[in-house]
Amino acid sequence: MQFAIRTTNYQNQPMLNICDAEILGKKIIEGELTMHISENYYGERFVEKEEAESLLKNSSxxxxxxxxxxSLSLKLGIGSELAVxxxxxxxxxxIFNM
Known part of the structure; x- marks a missing residue:
């Protein structure tokens, strides 16, 4: 499984945008809401599960x-099912940890 990621810093904190590689570039539509899983936002590069885990653990x-x-984030104890x-x-x- 590959993940599409983009890393940056926000107020001197490591920030990670990450999504399933297969949804990169897709439009998600529900009723009048349309969300674009943008390559500009998520698609800097592709990583495998091990690197995705490390990035998730080390991003604020x-x-x-x-x-x-x-699912990977929740298995790592990052985030709550209630917040999904x-x-x-x-x-x-x-997730926002400062």
């Missing part, structure tokens, strides 16, 4: 999308 701010990505939002069967989770 994480924006994630996709079943595999959110789903749009058209695609889970999203945002």
């Amino acid at each position: 701010i994480i924006n994630m999308a996709g079943k595999e990505t959110v 939002k789903t749009v058209s069967d695609v889970p999203f989770l945002i």
Whole structure:
């Protein structure tokens, strides 16, 4: 399984945008809501599961999308099932630790 990632810093904190590689570039539509899983936002490069785990563990701010990505984060104890939002069967989770 590959993950699409983009890393940056926000207010001197490591920030990670990560999604399942297979949803990169797709539009998620539910009712009047349309979300684009943008290559500009998530698609700097592709990583395998081991690197994704390391990035998730070492980032203070994480924006994630996709079943595999959110599932991996929850298995690592990052985030809560209660905070997961789903749009058209695609889970999203945002983590903010300072």
